[in-house]
Amino acid sequence: MFIGLDMASAGATRWAEPRQEKSAPEGQEGDLEALVQRVNAPDGGLAADREERRSLQQSAEDYRQRLSLSGFGEVATEPQIEGLEAATSKDPERSARWLRGILAQSDPHARAQLANVGLVIAQALADDREDLCVEALATLRGLRTPVHIVIEPERIPLPDWALIRAARASGPAALLAAEYEVxxxxxxxxxxxxxxxxxxxxxxxxxxxxxxxxxxxxxxxxxxxxxxxxxxxxxxxxxxxxxxxxxxxxxxxxxxxxxxxxxxxxxxxxxxxxxxxxxxxxxxxxxxxxxxxxxxxxxxxxxxxxxxxxxxxxxxxxxxxxxxxxxxxxxxxxxxxxxxxxxxxxxxxxxxxx
Known part of the structure; x- marks a missing residue:
């Protein structure tokens, strides 16, 4: 599931994207036939596109409800970026303790569930706790989270957003440079x-x-x-x-x-x-x-x-x-x-x- 955050309006949009199956070869005959039928439809395939988007949005809502029923509803909520940044600015030491607690999680599933919040705190700590920020970015950016956060309107994945925002400090800037190099x-x-x-x-x-x-x-x-x-x-x-x-x-x-x-x-x-x-x-x-x-x-x-x-x-x-x-x-x-x-x-x- 994806959550898109609009920082200007503080709004959020949820959607799903179809899973890419590696075993299905690109250009398969059935896929091509379906594409031709869609393009040749009287409306040029617009109705089919709308139905696909509606289905993906419903899939995201179903996933959110399953998380809630399993006791993991908070995972499907967007991180309160402005609030976390304000809290970190007011009390960086307390925020640093939160972040160290996330990094200390021995259960990889628990750490993945907290990764989005950890990334927001990490970039906010770039000026006050640069070493901790670098450690968190290096550790949390590669985790596969249950929910993917993207920042609108460019749909910037939260791990990239956190890294680029933190690049005002030299340590995170070196990590960003490495991303370009590799x-x-x-x-x-x-x-x-x-x-x-x-x-x-x-x-x-x-x-x-x-x-x-x-x-x-x-x-x-x-x-x-x-x-x-x-x-x-x-x-x-x-x-x-x-x-x-x-x-x-x-x-x-x-x-x-x-x-x-x-x-x-x-x-x-x-x-x-x-x-x-x-x-x-x-x-x-x-x-x-x-x-x-x-x-x-x-x-x-x-x-x-x-x-x-x-x-x-x-x-x-x-x-x-x-x-x-x-x-x-x-x-x-x-x-x-x-x-x-x-x-x-x-x-x-x-x-x-x-």
Whole structure:
């Protein structure tokens, strides 16, 4: 089950997501037939999509009720982030004792149930108890919790939110830098960059990028170029435009320039669509935006003004853009620096050689 927290309105939304079965091969004939039937439906599959969302929301509610009947109802409640932060600021020593108690839990299930609360307290302690904050982030971020908390509107998973918020201190900042360094595909780099900028840590990411670009190791430069291209906006245009020859870095830079360009084109077409007064022109520009959009479009979409056509068709266009963007992020799971990502055997061998 997922809980989405809107920090602006203090509202919460609950939903479930379908379990991904690894044994079911992608592109199975039955799945393809169902997809074709949905797309060819008179409404373009909108009714089926609404029913699927309703079913997933009901699944989340059923799960919450089962937790409550089992005596674990508190697990399905959202952590009171503002309250926990205020309590930690008022009495950091007491909050530190709470956090040490969570970390001292010997039962892994109990620790997992308390992990979300522990992460909120940990990031709030970054200034006063940096060592404890680092220990908690390193321990709790990898736990599989019964309920997944995401921060709206970017849907930032709570473990990433806590790490980025805590990066104002040097210890957590080193953990965040390590996340960038060990990311195995472009999808992870893209979400890290998007989350970091969304949470106001763009200056930290600028510093990390500058250091990586100046590194003599080509892999670190490639990582910095890729992150630069995947950010919603960048101040490192010169790094992307620099001629890096025809070798490895030249190929990475070419992919990075194309990625950065797609974001510019997506915003360009969205601005034309939202400024249009003709429905045909609105959809023509929206369709062109969908050809190049990725999940960065959400930030642009929120910035664009409401017009009669946006109010009339915005929900439908936004959903089409979201589906295309999600598909593009899945494709990025197979690439690193714009090239084919190494397989698990490569990473296992690399760990063994260190």
């Amino acid at each position: 990311a195995r595909n472009d999808a992870r780099l893209a979400e890290l960059a998007r989350f970091t900028d969304a949470l106001g840590a763009g200056a930290w990411l600028d510093g990390w990028t500058n250091a990586a670009l100046a590194d003599p190791h080509p892999a670190r430069v490639a990582r910095a170029l890729t992150v630069t291209a995947l950010r919603p906006a960048t101040s490192h245009v010169a790094a992307l435009e620099k001629d890096r020859g025809t070798g490895f870095l030249g190929e990475v830079a070419a992919h990075a320039r194309a990625t950065a360009g797609r974001r510019c084109w997506a915003r360009h077409w969205l601005e034309i669509a939202c400024g249009s007064t003709d429905p045909v022109a609105f959809w023509a520009a929206g369709t062109l935006a969908a050809r190049v959009a990725d999940l960065r479009f959400f930030a642009d979409w929120r910035d664009l003004r409401d017009t009669p056509l946006v109010l009339r068709f915005g929900a439908a266009l936004g959903e089409e853009l979201r589906q295309v963007a999600v598909k593009r992020e899945r494709e990025r799971q197979r690439t690193l620096f714009g090239l084919k990502a190494p397989d698990d055997a490569f990473w296992a061998a690399l760990r063994g050689s260190v």
